[in-house]
Amino acid sequence: MKRFFASPAHRGNFWRGLAARAAIVVFALGSVCSSANAVETQVYDIKTRTWVDYDRTKAYQFYVKNKQVPEPFRRQLVKFRTAEEPGTIIIDGNQHFLYLVQPNQQAIRYGIGVGREGFGWAGIVRVGRTAEWPTWTPPAEMVARDPNARKWASGQPGGPDNPLGARALYLYEGDQDTIYRIHGTPEPWTIGLSVSSGCIRMNNDDVTDLHSRVKVGAKVIVLMQGAALYKGV
Amino acid sequence: MAGKLRSSSAMALAAIAFATLSGSVHAADLVIAMPNWSSGQATANILKVALKEKFAIEADAIEMGTLIAFTGLNAGKVDIHPEVWLPNLDSLVKRYVTDASTVALSPIGVPAWQGICATRSAAEKYGVRDVADLSDASKTAALDTDGDGRGEMWIGAQTWSSTPIERVRANSYGYAETMTLLEMAEDVGMAAVDAAQATDQPLVFACYAPHAVFKLHDIVRLTEPPYDPAKWNIVLPSEDPAWLSKSTATVGWDAAHYHIAYATSLRVRHPDIAKFLDRVKFDPEEAIAMSYALQVERQDPYEFAKRWFAENSARVDAWVKP
Numbered sequence: 001m002k003r004f005f006a007s008p009a010h011r012g013n014f015w016r017g018l019a020a021r022a023a024i025v026v027f028a029l030g031s032v033c034s035s036a037n038a039v040e041t042q043v044y045d046i047k048t049r050t051w052v053d054y055d056r057t058k059a060y061q062f063y064v065k066n067k068q069v070p071e072p073f074r075r076q077l078v079k080f081r082t083a084e085e086p087g088t089i090i091i092d093g094n095q096h097f098l099y100l101v102q103p104n105q106q107a108i109r110y111g112i113g114v115g116r117e118g119f120g121w122a123g124i125v126r127v128g129r130t131a132e133w134p135t136w137t138p139p140a141e142m143v144a145r146d147p148n149a150r151k152w153a154s155g156q157p158g159g160p161d162n163p164l165g166a167r168a169l170y171l172y173e174g175d176q177d178t179i180y181r182i183h184g185t186p187e188p189w190t191i192g193l194s195v196s197s198g199c200i201r202m203n204n205d206d207v208t209d210l211h212s213r214v215k216v217g218a219k220v221i222v223l224m225q226g227a228a229l230y231k232g233v
Numbered sequence: 234m235a236g237k238l239r240s241s242s243a244m245a246l247a248a249i250a251f252a253t254l255s256g257s258v259h260a261a262d263l264v265i266a267m268p269n270w271s272s273g274q275a276t277a278n279i280l281k282v283a284l285k286e287k288f289a290i291e292a293d294a295i296e297m298g299t300l301i302a303f304t305g306l307n308a309g310k311v312d313i314h315p316e317v318w319l320p321n322l323d324s325l326v327k328r329y330v331t332d333a334s335t336v337a338l339s340p341i342g343v344p345a346w347q348g349i350c351a352t353r354s355a356a357e358k359y360g361v362r363d364v365a366d367l368s369d370a371s372k373t374a375a376l377d378t379d380g381d382g383r384g385e386m387w388i389g390a391q392t393w394s395s396t397p398i399e400r401v402r403a404n405s406y407g408y409a410e411t412m413t414l415l416e417m418a419e420d421v422g423m424a425a426v427d428a429a430q431a432t433d434q435p436l437v438f439a440c441y442a443p444h445a446v447f448k449l450h451d452i453v454r455l456t457e458p459p460y461d462p463a464k465w466n467i468v469l470p471s472e473d474p475a476w477l478s479k480s481t482a483t484v485g486w487d488a489a490h491y492h493i494a495y496a497t498s499l500r501v502r503h504p505d506i507a508k509f510l511d512r513v514k515f516d517p518e519e520a521i522a523m524s525y526a527l528q529v530e531r532q533d534p535y536e537f538a539k540r541w542f543a544e545n546s547a548r549v550d551a552w553v554k555p
Contacts, residue, residue, distance in 0.1 A: 078431060079431065080427060080431045081427060081430060081431070081449050081450060082423075082424065082427040082449070082529075083423060083427075083445055083446075083449060083528045083529045084420070084424060084427070085531070090424045090427065090428060092425075092428045094378045094379075095428070095432060095434070097428070097432075099428065099431070107431070109431075122417055122421055123417065123418065123421060124418055124420055124421060221420060221421055221424045222421070223421060223424060223425045223428060224385065224387065224415050224417055224421060224422075224425060
């Protein structure tokens with residue numbers, strides 16, 4: 001574990017590196033909320049002071065060995081001073097954290113997985129609706145390209161193998177669905193990585209917990225960090 | 234405070250407020266234009282409480298934008314505006330205060346500041362203390378969040394009049410080469426500060442004071458050369474499509490102040506109140522505390538004002554005396 005995760009004093013470099021060194025092949029724009037794809041990520045090893053490869057294989061091996069994601073990505077109550085109201089969600093794609101603001105200058109922090117393209121944008125949206133064990137419908141271009149997706153062209157029912165996992169929070173701008181979601185995943189080891197193409201992934205326990213706490217209408221702030229978020233700025 | 238920056242949003246609010254103002258009947262004796270930012274709301278309510286307690290005058294604090302507030306002051310529909318930012322609103326002041334003489338400004342202003350801020354981590358761990366440090370790639374590498382070797386910094390909302398000027402400053406100082414400049418709503422910019430502080434990340438961003446962020450977080454203001462009008466040549470985007478290449482600014486912002494404004498007719502209708510408004514004085518730290526109380530602690534503005542009034546009665550007495 002130490003090999004991949006720096007001490008708190010170095011965490012800044014580590015977390016930034018985790019996002020910065022990732023080089024993800026993503027699906028075409030529009031195929032949001034698809035499942036993970038190829039990844040080449042590095043993390044900073046403070047012992048050797050070098051960047052070491054950290055890919056899906058290593059993340060998977062860590063998960064199998066430890067039965068959970070690394071400690072920073074586990075759900076925890078943290079100090080979080082903000083002017084935002086309790087109930088607000090703040091997504092820091094760069095550091096792979098989602099904060100749910102709580103009273104008394106605290107927040108519940110969850111680990112998330114994001115796309116290398118981040119959300120593709122930053123800004124303020126809201127939770128427009130939520131769903132339990134949501135149906136996943138692959139985008140048309142994925143159906144055209146991927147035989148495995150083709151069989152779900154009319155929608156994959158919710159369940160343990162569904163890419164959207166146990167819960168989905170649909171993000172709206174005004175009354176319009178942005179097509180972005182916060183959702184669960186059947187691949188919890190990908191939390192902390194940048195390996196999907198647009199949505200925010202959480203492990204199923206965490207997204208279920210978040211779903212139980214969030215009200216429809218909650219404000220969601222997507223921060224600017226992350227490479228793609230700067231495009232066009 | 235944001236009024237100095239948000240000219241376009243003020244216009245939108247103005248339209249809404251105008252409809253509200255025109256369509257309702259006010260039993261109150263006076264109308265206070267209440268801004269949509271926290272220190273302005275606190276001040277509006279402090280004035281409301283003081284008018285009631287010291288002058289037995291009922292005042293309505295009605296939220297409206299700056300433009301409609303000035304129009305209302307000019308037309309006799311509004312009596313007081315608690316925060317008029319100068320030099321940002323110089324054009325309105327010229328029209329209504331200097332030329333039409335229908336609006337008066339209190340001679341006492343609260344000094345305001347704007348510039349570039351850093352988290353304590355950015356200043357102390359990474360040595361970003363002066364705007365010149367933003368041109369030092371060895372320092373700004375710590376501010377890089379996307380792996381391109383350049384740091385990132387929020388320079389304001391796209392709608393703010395200050396944002397293009399921050400872009401000019403970045404070009405002129407040279408740190409546009411080492412930093413990627415981000416424009417986004419203020420809540421996003423401030424939440425990024427929250428997240429950076431929660432994880433001890435270095436962060437640099439455009440900022441202004443009074444603002445609650447200075448009480449919420451340990452923030453360092455970057456030093457820079459003082460304002461010099463000879464080195465401040467700004468062409469606004471509204472004036473010329475080539476504004477960016479034609480502008481230079483290699484110094485800090487000019488000092489700003491905000492003042493209470495009131496309808497000049499108040500000097501006849503309520504000379505005691507006009508005199509009182511000319512004496513009201515807040516300091517910047519107090520304005521930060523007001524912002525924090527309303528914006529972070531979410532205190533009700535009127536309840537906050539009543540407490541403030543009770544705790545500062547001696548000061549208010551000094552402002553009220555004939």
